[in-house]
Amino acid sequence: MSKIDFDSINSAARSSFERVLANLLPDGRIEGGEYVARNPTRADSRPGSFKVNIATGMWSDFATGDSGNDPVNLYAYVKGMKQSEAARELAKMVGVAPTTDTGICTIRTAQRARENGGAQRKSKSDWLPIVPVPDDAPAPPRTHFRHGAPAATWPYKDQNGALLGYVCRFDVEGGKQVLPLIFCSQRDNRQWRWQSWSVPRPLYGLDTLAAAPEASVLIVEGEKAAEAAGVLSNNTMVVITWPGGSKAISKIDWNPLKGRRVCIWPDNDEPGFKAALDIASKAQEVGFTLVGVVLPSADWEKAADIADFASQWTTTDFHQEIKTRKVDVEVFRAEASKRYDIDGGSTAPSQNNSLQFLLRTDGVYFVGHDEDGIPKPPEWVCSPLKVLARTRDEEGKNWGRLLEIVDPDGKTHTWAMPMDMTAGNGDTYRGQLLSFGLRLAAGKYGKSRLHMYLTQYETVGRARCVSRNGWHSGCFVLPDKTYGDTAGEHVVYQGLLHENLFREQGSLADWQENVGCYCVGNSRFAFAVSAAFAGPLLKLVHGEGGGFHFYGGSSVGKTTIVEVAGSVCGGGGDKGFVKQWRSTDNALEGLAYLHNDGLLVLDEVGQAQAKVAGETAYMLANGQGKSRASKTGAARNVATWCLVFLSTGELTMADKIAEDGRKAMAGQSVRVVDIPADAGKGMKTLEALHTFASGGELANHFKAASKRFYGTPLRAFLSTLTSEPEKAAQRVTQHMEAFCKRYVPDGADGQVSRVARRFGLVAAAGELATEYSVLPWPTGEATRAAATCFAAWLNCRGGVGSAELSAGIEQVVSFFQAHGASRFEDTETDTLRTVINRVGYLKTIRGERCFCVFPSAFRREVCNGYDSSMLAKALADKRLLYADKGRNTKNVWVDGKTVAFVVLSYSILGVNDANGVNAVESIEENSLTLPEAEVRSARRNAGDGAEPSHSSHVPCMNREGEMDGNSNALHAIHSLHTENSQSENKKTHPDSPSPANIQEGRDWHYAEDGTKRVAII
Template structure:
């Protein structure tokens, strides 16, 4: 037998049924035919389905025969499934329905299994691993049974999620997506049914069961709330039974604990007066006190607690003694945990048959909120970023934040530097709308607030984007320390009350910043000096794109930069949060494939923009830019960003080049900083601290740093080693600076190669060692 023949059959004519009315080709993941399914219509209108496959006989001869391949058989649509790894999957019944559904849902991959609704288990469903699967059943009992069977098989194959469309009862019997729409039903209604598809879980019947109650469980829970059975004895032999109300409806959904079997808790679900359900993973340690802390949090969530003292005790007892069947893992920070990604109110990815929850001692007031629709965000915000390198880069950076972990890269930031009112904050607002909003400044935060609560901010944004507006709000020393700690991803070590060490807070994030000064200038403003490590961790990008439009390059038919900025700002208030959630859904479906995609996309950027001879600092920064480019390309391929295929690569390349040009090339930043420090010192002090060896000075030199003389190769500056180490190279490695000067040919060593030469100088009886620098250290000026 041959699974993938080289050529199609010469004819599809059946010896008894004649020419087929329709032919469907089953292909492998490379597009090569597996086999064919043909439909024949007889004169009386009857229909026959026949498979046609290629077989090899004992002599090695290949021939097409009217019979099926043995099970398991490939899916119809496998080729599209392989070439669209992040697209959601729609399963229907039958090849004709699959073709029709593919026209209705071009953003999805539509598949079906061969041999009808009774043979779902005879198909190969392995390609569903990590995919989001939707199933549209035919509107009859066999269709519903097929949908249930496929749903169970898909979950067993490792599908990320499975949902079944609930076909309305008023639809005609046996109706499917290949039929004409029922009377009064629009295409929009069909799309809405898919959006409203119910999640399927093989454990869902178990999860719908009430908690297993302990013996003599005195509580009951219904729509009216939680009630406790209380028995009181009024006289010997006379017992009164009453049900007291404890609180409004509160369900204890699951027991929680961390991966180490500690930090136990309860997942609580509060049903508010408006019918909304709010969940909170409550640490059990809050039950240790009088309960004020946890009651306060439950009240925030909408729980109504009876004011009676006995009701408060009963609530304590109810939460403590409840025995839910479901179990969940708890975590105390956001972001990646294994192959799942945790946000405050939602978890993405496969949790290995149990939920993973964010558990904290108080209800978090986060900004990871959702408002508006993804399509509206794409049209009103993302579409207008195309052609504007800084905006497109900022949006791509938002998608890059959760990719730091899969790419095994350290955290870091990008700083948009430029004058006032050129659109820097607009870029931050647009990028922030990817993740959320709803705060006073949308998703953005101020540098001042971040520096005051640095560790809390870091943990609250782990593996996500942090937007910091206007660095001028803090002093230079704090700015440098904040940038370093945010990038480094670790807080300070602190002691517990008993003196033992508390584990330091940890995080991993990408941040965007704005300001009128660079980090180096801001640190210098406070009398300090920015280290190369700080500047590599927070990369400075000129915010002005150079088109005389501030941060913009393409106004997209708006009258002015201000008009476009206002449009983006207003729409970022109305549409936010959905892009990141859709992105998280996709990247958690197939982590192994994601890692390989990132590697290829990053390498493409590095091959184009960063030579292998570049300094290690440049390579580190280039890798971060490459991740941003890869993230933008990935979001574009997923249909989240409505851009051309190379928009993300172009914007990242433009911003990287802008950073590189102002930096001064691919060399070491410490090398440039050291040489620049020497140059600035000589230029700043000149004759005031450098005595002439030629005798042409007419005043005493106070705090002499060295001498200046005319040597054989031109003017030379002779510097005392102590001055060089303690003043010029303060805060730097003076030996490395000397090495850089020597490598550049700016230092004249002695005959043995040592950096200090033995020289004779005025007012010194004996020769002394000095560092001798050429006049070229001053660059083109050459003056004192």
């Protein structure tokens, strides 16, 4: 086993030390027995402080306190490398073997250590820096023992403003000396020392960098230049520098620049250019974005920096210099090679050396070569266009390029271009680039060279692409911004950029003061605004999408409701975020995809075809488009989404679907629920006017304000939501469960509970936005609005039973009301009458007139489109259909024989016959509560003497997601059915019990006065 022989290497180096020193420190000179040179590890303007003993190899920098004992140690210090690496390089220089036998080396090393008192110690003194400087530290010295008082002193501070030390500049004969001054400790001693910080060293300006997290950063060389640039910039950017000069780049902690946009302004000399390239190489390692390097003019004086122009330039001049001189790092690298023969690498990232592209301030240039390999003059290809990174999706597919385009106004646009766009003639991607303001060279070579540049330009950057808005792992993507945890990877929207739906204008405070605050007390507006925040929550709580349809007469204010809701998400243009129903189902599918995990607003369903409206209701809520085949016949990827949508129209969705003779299925009524736009307060959609004189005045204000201020509420909501998605999901789930528990009546059909969860989601979304200080509402406002709209939907629906059952019974009743006895042959009249399209007989059974319907006619006509068995059972439960046990039919004697009929009570017509048989139930369409007298009567007739309370207070959810238990309001939705006998000769129902007793039979309650009632509470 071998080990580095430091003794042999040092001995060989001392024998030719002058040659070694001339190579290592070429600008030095011999003074007596010492070699005096500038210290290359710091900004040392002239020789004097840094000296090396030629005989022993011991060295010291009297300005900083750094010192060492041998040539290897000196070599390691100057080169900034480890002792072992320095020994190997120095051995090669002096021509000796770097290693020897382990045992011999160990003995020699130990002997040398004893003789020299530890010559292998570190190059730094054993004084250790104390950072930050403690409060009880003594005042720093005012003068240097050799240079006197400093001409300038710059304090270095950390991110919190705590002092780390100083850098002092001394004006000395023939130049300057720049020395660090830091507070140190050595065992029990503490004092200020003229030495530098331990590696990695801090940046100058950390306190201002931390105070402006969104500001751009300018890096200059030297504290004097940094101070001058800070004044000239007028605090429009953060200016920083580093200690130690151009050769100390590797010793600096650059990590505070992570995530920042950085521009570099180097000194106008070779060390300055080298330093700029070294800093630029840190961009990918640290994670900052290098936006460019300021290229100093070749006409400027050597080593000129910003401080040399401080007295000549204004702030405008300063910014103009940056704008006109800033170039891409590849252009700067080429210029550095040209001016100073700096090996900065190739300026042509292309793997084909005959095809090179240069990036300059005015655009991309193509550099060709002649037959002898000599470069031709650069030819302009297009305006500024940078390839920032390669993009690919989570599966490593759909590769693309992340591009940065600068338009003629100087505005920067970023676009992730899919590489599959380059497969054809390129018209698609060129059209998109041109729409961003890219200018392309004319002639036959412009298009081909642009194509060549985009497909062959190599870049080491990587980014993850997504093809739609919404949640992607832990982050939420909008076309122009990504929120949340990207797992350390840049995530971008990739694809053709259609109109950005999520534009913003004004501040959040503007929207709150002019739009949001006036929604309080106006249930339709508050509910619609809350719904705008519900889309991003769907996936967090595994909820299902769906819609809310505001219906009502013309000019009632339906569109204003959805315009206000849309202003939460975006706007711009005449209709803002609102889209129109007047589209094909394919177009609506595309719209849904673009609104994934968000809100879709569709105005005026009356413009859509009935077929499109019905099918779209299913499609939007189900979150899946049509299956289509590709050119090869294989199935394409099906578009999917998850969203909440708002709709408006003069008709209910069911009435719209019925325009072409279709029937609205229960699934459609569950997926899109109808809410009357009129709030019932005599002010159309409004209930509270606030400071406005009339409803029209407030409505006009809503319209105008939602067009001026938009987009900021959703972005503020996403900023907080994406920082705590798990916590938000838990809170929302608690809200939804509490809402359903409080507002869904006992025994309600599953369809009602399903819709209630969506109302609960909207309530939770509004409460969460209030908690995040996005909505300027009192706690509980969103819940009150959702409860009111839920009640309105139930009243519109007609109860809490099954929608299919209610619609089916309505179908049966409508059949008999439309035809009466005209299609039934009366078996008990002497009048001869021809019955056309007979469906049965009219016959008295046990003293009651009944319709005896042929079973086939009952299925085909009376129950057309519905389950006849289900309806027969429901009608039997309501005592409107009589059947034999275990059957839906009853045997009846007709024309001398027994025939099976579906037998229904004549009372299904809803009118009294000659015998005084009563009509069927009627439904009271109240809003949230019943008149007190009717509720009390219903309670008494049902055998419940409790008196319900009618407080107008509506409970809300507390911060734990539970319902406020202090409310005594009646929140159940009431539906009262009455059937009163108007005949003087009242008869009890043929199947009813004795009037002396009150007996409950399913929904019906029979009272002593012969009245049949039901109160679902």
